[in-house]
Amino acid sequence: MNPSKIILQNLFCTGKVPRHLFHVSCRKTNKGVDKVLKHVNSELKAISEAGLWKHERVITTKQGPYINVQNQDSKILNFCANNYLGLSSHPEVVDAGKKALDEFGAGLSSVRFICGTQSIHKNLEEKISRFHNREDTILYASCFDANAGLFETLLSQDDAVLSDELNHASIIDGIRLCKASKYRYKHLDMDDLESKLQESQNCRHRLIATDGVFSMDGDFAPLVKICELAEKYDALVFIDECHATGFLGKTGRGTDELLGVHDKVTIINSTLGKALGGAAGGYTTGPKPIIDLLRNRSRPYLFSNSLPPPVVACADKVFDILMDGSPLAEEIMSKTMRFRSRMSEAGFTISGGNHPICPVMLGDAKLAADMANDLLDMGIYVIGFSYPVVAIGKSRIRVQISASHSDEDVERAIDAFIKVGKKHNFIS
Structure with missing residues (x-):
């Protein structure tokens, strides 16, 4: 062994050299890696000097006020x-997760279509459909995955998607994956949306995509006008309701209920990881044929493990609480x-x-x-x-x-x- 490596190894064994430094010093020189790391370090320095470093504070208790x-x-x-x-640590929600852990296990070690579908998954999907008054629902590991799986499954190069410029990153990334013509309209600007609808009239299908509530600004999509334009130009309306489901509207159904356009929105994506228990998971709810297509073609659904049973049970209990008139x-x-x-x-x-x-x-x-x-x-x-x-x-x-x-x-x-x-x- 190289003498310098022996010295470093002895120092590491005494705890005087961190493991990662020992590893780096002992690996063979790779100029390509060194070049990348030099670039990354310069980027990190710039982030820090600009005051933009994202520090992670460490919480040592359960979530709560x-x-x-x-x-x-x-x-x-x-x-x-x-x-x-305030349901992330609600006693009834936590208890439901504990019971599911005992009855259904920690996880499925499988995707849904192989051996990853339990009765509780189907029960939750049916409950979400009833909550939103939609035909069917499909669960995902997150709403990011739901947004990643929707657009490329539903839209082809013959179609168009029209997206608010301040939509969530997951919507933007999901749209990038599809081959449809892409139009980005100015934030909440209905004149610009109509202009884009006019430009895209030769496309087969058109989907207007918007956050129901925009997470950085707390403002609402003008869904009444969006739905009017969708009817005028034969388009579908999709809304991401991550910051609305459970607490907006008279019964907490979301932005479409709040603004009175429940029957005019075609597809809703939302999350179980915010108001609905705070753990993980997302879903798409809408017409059954669209949900069936997603079950057969949506890549995040087909190639990601099923939601863990405790997460499913916690979310299921949250919907019970909401539908009981909370x-x-x-x-x-x-x-x-x-x-x-x-x-x-x-x-x-x-x-x-x-x-x-x-x-x-x-x-x-x-x-x-x-x-x-x-x-x-x-x-x-x-x-x-x-x-x-x-x-x-x-x-x-x-x-x-x-x-x-x-x-x-x-x-x-x-x-x-x-x-x-x-x-x-x-x-x-």
Whole structure:
């Protein structure tokens, strides 16, 4: 063995050299790898110097309105989870997962069409269909997978897809996979959408794709007008409801219920990983022929393991809670209105509509990061969002209200924002 390698090995055995350094120093030189790593390191340096580094805070407790964060002395109020209904750690939901773990196991070790479909998968799909009043539903490992599997399965080179420019990354990536003609219309701009519909009239099928609620801004798609244009130009409407399902609309069915166009939206994709238990999983719900086609052709469905039984059971219990007439949707909207109104009175600009996503617009990336760190020191867990998650100059702290927050929790967060805003001379 090379003498230098023997020395390094002896140092490693005494714990004086980290394993990864020993591995790198002992491998054969590969100029191609070294070249790539040099480029990657320069990219990382640029990210750090621009104040755009995404630090991961480590939570040491279960999800809830209060959490413990590593290196923080006390419990922290969490205002940046997608746990809109506060059900991620609900006792009934957790108990359902435990029972499924005992009865159905930890996982299937298979995809759905081989030996990965259990009775609980079919039961959940049927329940989701009833919840949305749709014909059929297909489960995925995530809504990202649902969006990745839809467009290339449904659309060909003879078709067209028209997408809002601020749609979620998973919609954008899903559209990239399909061979259809691609049209991107300006955010919420119905004149531009109509122009694109006119341009694409020679296509066989056309699908308008939009988020129901846009996750970074908390604004709503103008579904009434979108559906009117779809009828006028013989197009289908698809909405991603990840930030709407369970709490928007009178019964929590989502944006289409809220805006009164339930019967005009053809396809809905949503997630089980936000309001509906917070674990994982996504789905597509809509006409049965489309769902049948996805079961036979959708690559993320055909080539990904089935959802683990505990995740399925937890989501199933959440739908039971919602369909039994839960008041959670009303509670979250009341707290949302309180936060938005008081923050606006204090001098902050809160983007979007009356949605639990409450982006506090700050503009500067470093300011957003610094204020988020100061708020953490005051016991408020929020995150600063900057490029590439949002556009340059549009940095913000995205606050998300949960039904599990008390009125006192909301007031405490507002007071902390006011103190930190004054400290940084952002408000007077």
